Amino acid sequence: MKHYNKLSEHYKKIANFEHLASVAGWDQAVMMPAGGNESRAKAMAELSVHIHQLSTSEHLGELFADAQSENISAIESASLREMKASWQKATVLPARLVEAQSLAGSKCGHAWRTQRGENDWQGFSKNFAEVVLLSQEEASIRADAANKTPYDAMLDLYEPGTTSEQLDSIFGNLKTWLPDLTQKVQLRQSGQQFIKPTENYSTKQQNALGLDIMKLLEFDFNHGRLDISAHPFCGGTSQDVRITTRYDETDFIQSMMGIVHETGHARYEQGLPKSLKGLPVGEARSMGIHESQSLFFEMQLGRSKEFIDQLVPLVLKHFPDNNPAVFEADNLQKIYTRVNPGLIRVDADEVTYPAHIMLRYEIERDLMNGNINYTDIPELWDLKMQQYLGISTAGNYKNGCMQDIHWTDGAFGYFPSYTLGAMYAAQFMTAMKKQVDVNTCLSEQNLKPIFNWLNKNIWSKASLLTTDQLVKQATGETLNPALYGKHLQQRYLS
Amino acid sequence: MKHYNKLSEHYKKIANFEHLASVAGWDQAVMMPAGGNESRAKAMAELSVHIHQLSTSEHLGELFADAQSENISAIESASLREMKASWQKATVLPARLVEAQSLAGSKCGHAWRTQRGENDWQGFSKNFAEVVLLSQEEASIRADAANKTPYDAMLDLYEPGTTSEQLDSIFGNLKTWLPDLTQKVQLRQSGQQFIKPTENYSTKQQNALGLDIMKLLEFDFNHGRLDISAHPFCGGTSQDVRITTRYDETDFIQSMMGIVHETGHARYEQGLPKSLKGLPVGEARSMGIHESQSLFFEMQLGRSKEFIDQLVPLVLKHFPDNNPAVFEADNLQKIYTRVNPGLIRVDADEVTYPAHIMLRYEIERDLMNGNINYTDIPELWDLKMQQYLGISTAGNYKNGCMQDIHWTDGAFGYFPSYTLGAMYAAQFMTAMKKQVDVNTCLSEQNLKPIFNWLNKNIWSKASLLTTDQLVKQATGETLNPALYGKHLQQRYLS
Ligand SMILES: [Zn+2]
Ligand SMILES: [Zn+2]
Numbered sequence: 001m002k003h004y005n006k007l008s009e010h011y012k013k014i015a016n017f018e019h020l021a022s023v024a025g026w027d028q029a030v031m032m033p034a035g036g037n038e039s040r041a042k043a044m045a046e047l048s049v050h051i052h053q054l055s056t057s058e059h060l061g062e063l064f065a066d067a068q069s070e071n072i073s074a075i076e077s078a079s080l081r082e083m084k085a086s087w088q089k090a091t092v093l094p095a096r097l098v099e100a101q102s103l104a105g106s107k108c109g110h111a112w113r114t115q116r117g118e119n120d121w122q123g124f125s126k127n128f129a130e131v132v133l134l135s136q137e138e139a140s141i142r143a144d145a146a147n148k149t150p151y152d153a154m155l156d157l158y159e160p161g162t163t164s165e166q167l168d169s170i171f172g173n174l175k176t177w178l179p180d181l182t183q184k185v186q187l188r189q190s191g192q193q194f195i196k197p198t199e200n201y202s203t204k205q206q207n208a209l210g211l212d213i214m215k216l217l218e219f220d221f222n223h224g225r226l227d228i229s230a231h232p233f234c235g236g237t238s239q240d241v242r243i244t245t246r247y248d249e250t251d252f253i254q255s256m257m258g259i260v261h262e263t264g265h266a267r268y269e270q271g272l273p274k275s276l277k278g279l280p281v282g283e284a285r286s287m288g289i290h291e292s293q294s295l296f297f298e299m300q301l302g303r304s305k306e307f308i309d310q311l312v313p314l315v316l317k318h319f320p321d322n323n324p325a326v327f328e329a330d331n332l333q334k335i336y337t338r339v340n341p342g343l344i345r346v347d348a349d350e351v352t353y354p355a356h357i358m359l360r361y362e363i364e365r366d367l368m369n370g371n372i373n374y375t376d377i378p379e380l381w382d383l384k385m386q387q388y389l390g391i392s393t394a395g396n397y398k399n400g401c402m403q404d405i406h407w408t409d410g411a412f413g414y415f416p417s418y419t420l421g422a423m424y425a426a427q428f429m430t431a432m433k434k435q436v437d438v439n440t441c442l443s444e445q446n447l448k449p450i451f452n453w454l455n456k457n458i459w460s461k462a463s464l465l466t467t468d469q470l471v472k473q474a475t476g477e478t479l480n481p482a483l484y485g486k487h488l489q490q491r492y493l494s
Numbered sequence: 495m496k497h498y499n500k501l502s503e504h505y506k507k508i509a510n511f512e513h514l515a516s517v518a519g520w521d522q523a524v525m526m527p528a529g530g531n532e533s534r535a536k537a538m539a540e541l542s543v544h545i546h547q548l549s550t551s552e553h554l555g556e557l558f559a560d561a562q563s564e565n566i567s568a569i570e571s572a573s574l575r576e577m578k579a580s581w582q583k584a585t586v587l588p589a590r591l592v593e594a595q596s597l598a599g600s601k602c603g604h605a606w607r608t609q610r611g612e613n614d615w616q617g618f619s620k621n622f623a624e625v626v627l628l629s630q631e632e633a634s635i636r637a638d639a640a641n642k643t644p645y646d647a648m649l650d651l652y653e654p655g656t657t658s659e660q661l662d663s664i665f666g667n668l669k670t671w672l673p674d675l676t677q678k679v680q681l682r683q684s685g686q687q688f689i690k691p692t693e694n695y696s697t698k699q700q701n702a703l704g705l706d707i708m709k710l711l712e713f714d715f716n717h718g719r720l721d722i723s724a725h726p727f728c729g730g731t732s733q734d735v736r737i738t739t740r741y742d743e744t745d746f747i748q749s750m751m752g753i754v755h756e757t758g759h760a761r762y763e764q765g766l767p768k769s770l771k772g773l774p775v776g777e778a779r780s781m782g783i784h785e786s787q788s789l790f791f792e793m794q795l796g797r798s799k800e801f802i803d804q805l806v807p808l809v810l811k812h813f814p815d816n817n818p819a820v821f822e823a824d825n826l827q828k829i830y831t832r833v834n835p836g837l838i839r840v841d842a843d844e845v846t847y848p849a850h851i852m853l854r855y856e857i858e859r860d861l862m863n864g865n866i867n868y869t870d871i872p873e874l875w876d877l878k879m880q881q882y883l884g885i886s887t888a889g890n891y892k893n894g895c896m897q898d899i900h901w902t903d904g905a906f907g908y909f910p911s912y913t914l915g916a917m918y919a920a921q922f923m924t925a926m927k928k929q930v931d932v933n934t935c936l937s938e939q940n941l942k943p944i945f946n947w948l949n950k951n952i953w954s955k956a957s958l959l960t961t962d963q964l965v966k967q968a969t970g971e972t973l974n975p976a977l978y979g980k981h982l983q984q985r986y987l988s
């Protein structure tokens with residue numbers, strides 16, 4: 001057997017255990033009663049140690065060295081690159097640290113579910129201190145190995161190839177025009193009239209509507225499900241993609257577009273090539289590219305007039321007894337494009353969302369680089385919220401620095417993916433429109449050409465190309481943040 | 495560290511992986527979309543190989559030898575006995591066979607879900623042939639190692655200590671009086687009038703009723719859930735017990751008592767001592783003892799007049815718009831004690847149930863011992879159904895030999911547990927009544943003394959004692975099948 005094939009077999013074995021980690025993690029968030037957490041956390045920690053052992057097996061180094069000189073195809077060569085990157089990222093961490101992180105993350109995330117509601121920063125920070133300490137250790141180990149700053153070494157886990165130098169430039173640029181644009185949009189929208197939903201929209205009806213929207217977006221129900229969780233996410237495996245939402249019975253607006261968002265993630269997973277299943281090269285390119293797909297669905301398509309026109313008959317069908325004036329296309333579009341600075345990232349509109357990310361980016365960068373302490377977070381949060389969005393969060397941990405689950409699990413370096421994703425999404429739409437008449441597709445309810453473009457340029461490519469190569473092949477250039485500004489300008493000020 | 499402690503650590507590690515197998519298995523049966531099965535089956539097979547590797551680690555033999563001479567407590571000694579038994583059972587099987595069985599079982603079980611509905615014995619038997627072959631190989635390997643017959647070696651997996659000699663005697667005895675008793679009961683019930691449920695009982699209402707009954711039976715919802723699956727079962731882990739049922743909207747009778755049954759299994763799991771968690775000695779004693787708890791709940795308690803009296807107000811509460819005459823205690827009791835030979839084991843009444851087991855026992859015994867071929871099963875099924883219950887299943891695979899999931903997974907040797915369980919349940923009730931006024935407990939809705947007796951005598955004992963020791967400590971004697979006959983006589987003919 002070729003050394004390359006031996007490596008493939010090994011990574012397919014790892015994928016089997018990652019499959020189990022996905023199932024157990026989904027179940028923990030969606031199904032598990034609270035009392036099951038202790039034994040679940042232990043089992044998941046044991047599994048993460050095992051995966052780490054497999055990912056760092058002694059014989060891998062030799063196999064990689066030998067495979068390098070083999071006569072392999074272009075696809076195998078890309079596959080080898082991704083296996084090696086995965087190996088290098090795993091092999092620098094000691095097993096002890098991996099296990100400690102899994103346990104600390106489970107503990108912190110689990111307690112957070114109740115502590116957040118109780119605004120209990122004191123209680124939370126007892127667990128969080130440990131998570132931060134372990135992540136700083138991880139960042140420092142990775143930094144030494146990759147000759148990067150600690151934060152850049154973490155960032156590389158989610159956005160291979162992206163640096164904080166780039167992000168400083170991107171967010172530095174955003175700062176120069178976003179606050180001004182936000183104010184202009186608010187001024188323009190200040191006289192706008194629209195009808196807010198104020199009636200009851202039952203969970204059952206919202207769920208049925210969500211399933212219909214997923215059908216419209218060609219979600220494959222033979223390979224996935226929709227469920228409920230406190231924090232919506234897209235999990236599972238590419239053969240069985242599990243998206244979740246949460247329902248507010250007084251307002252269908254959030255969950256409806258939330259489902260569009262998660263369906264974007266899901267279609268990327270469902271579109272990954274079967275022939276590369278189980279190999280690192282067969283996985284999604286990066287978190288930013290993943291988010292570009294969900295935001296393409298939610299923002300580029302979802303909040304366009306033409307898409308909302310398609311939603312109206314579905315909404316009317318599922319809420320036959322509610323006030324239909326709320327469901328008029330123009331009214332829905334006003335709601336979905338309303339710009340209103342607020343406390344909560346996941347509730348933020350398209351225009352103010354990057355401010356939430358900028359804030360988190362600056363804090364996690366400084367935290368990982370050791371320039372601030374985790375105890376500084378609440379105050380910094382308050383200061384930056386005031387600076388970027390004009391809102392104070394003093395004493396409001398619940399809707400301030402305790403609102404997100406990411407950091408409870410040690411996922412420092414993840415947040416920039418959201419804004420990178422929004423930018424990639426705008427760039428993909430700009431490129432797509434040169435080849436596909438997107439608005440006509442939508443108004444004729446023929447979404448196939450849109451999905452075909454995404455499938456051809458993004459989904460089917462998995463991790464065969466680097467992010468820069470992928471984006472350049474699809475759009476003719478690497479990341480161009482100006483297209484995002486142009487999109488906002490066009491949608492909100494033209 | 496003592497060798498005993500090293501062994502404990504090792505078995506706790508195995509328990510962590512078994513936890514993951516439970517979660518993945520539950521999800522497969524309850525949540526997973528069909529398209530997810532291929533990758534799930536692979537992941538579960540990989541996991542079963544890993545568990546098998548851990549269960550057969552080379553260093554275990556030495557550790558067992560060394561631990562034997564250590565100064566250990568009585569509990570540790572029992573724990574050592576169970577670890578060793580588990581090791582011996584695992585170590586005789588080659589990894590190749592374990593993996594092949596997991597794959598073949600997943601494949602056969604998954605296809606069975608649709609093939610059964612289509613009465614497709616031909617399609618089914620293509621997969622089943624492989625399962626039987628592998629199980630016969632397993633039985634033969636185990637038989638050689640334990641110096642038993644192949645079937646007895648399989649039986650020992652589910653009922654340690656029980657032999658087919660005992661079962662031949664038990665079922666031989668049953669045959670002498672059960673058909674006669676069945677006929678007498680049928681004669682006696684032939685003029686009985688009762689009102690069958692014929693209205694609609696929504697899934698939602700049945701589910702709410704089920705949850706209320708679980709509360710009455712003191713199911714711990716912080717450590718468990720109720721869900722829906724095609725084939726009801728009790729799964730999960732003792733910290734997170736997952737019971738399932740299925741709802742027929744035209745008839746609440748089945749699912750209501752099905753939930754009582756599974757709650758019996760669940761309370762056993764939830765009652766296992768926390769101090770022994772993760773160790774083989776901390777697990778349920780045997781499948782027969784497990785079934786004794788579910789059948790204690792379902793048959794001994796559940797179909798008694800006094801328990802049904804407690805159900806009536808709950809049923810009335812949840813079905814306020816249905817015909818209340820159906821819900822009268824006397825009517826419900828007539829339904830729940832109606833004896834009526836039928837095709838389906840899981841739908842069978844208390845009196846004819848053992849006939850279904852007898853039939854399966856004889857077939858699986860002869861199949862494992864190589865005295866028949868799997869292709870003989872449909873004909874044998876038909877013959878024995880006619881002989882024991884006077885019903886033909888010729889050509890009816892769906893409601894004949896394809897009705898159960900057990901054999902699809904290679905679980906040959908499991909079926910006798912159902913009848914052993916029924917017998918143990920009768921014996922436990924007989925013993926309990928000497929100490930606890932069960933009927934008064936029920937009529938005063940004070941079930942604690944009943945649960946306390948079970949907890950003290952069964953649940954808290956886990957696998958600290960052998961089955962014979964456990965039953966003798968609890969009831970003063972080892973298995974006494976006559977008490978079961980006495981119970982049937984009393985309930986149905988006195
Ligand atoms: Zn997303
Ligand atoms: Zn049972």
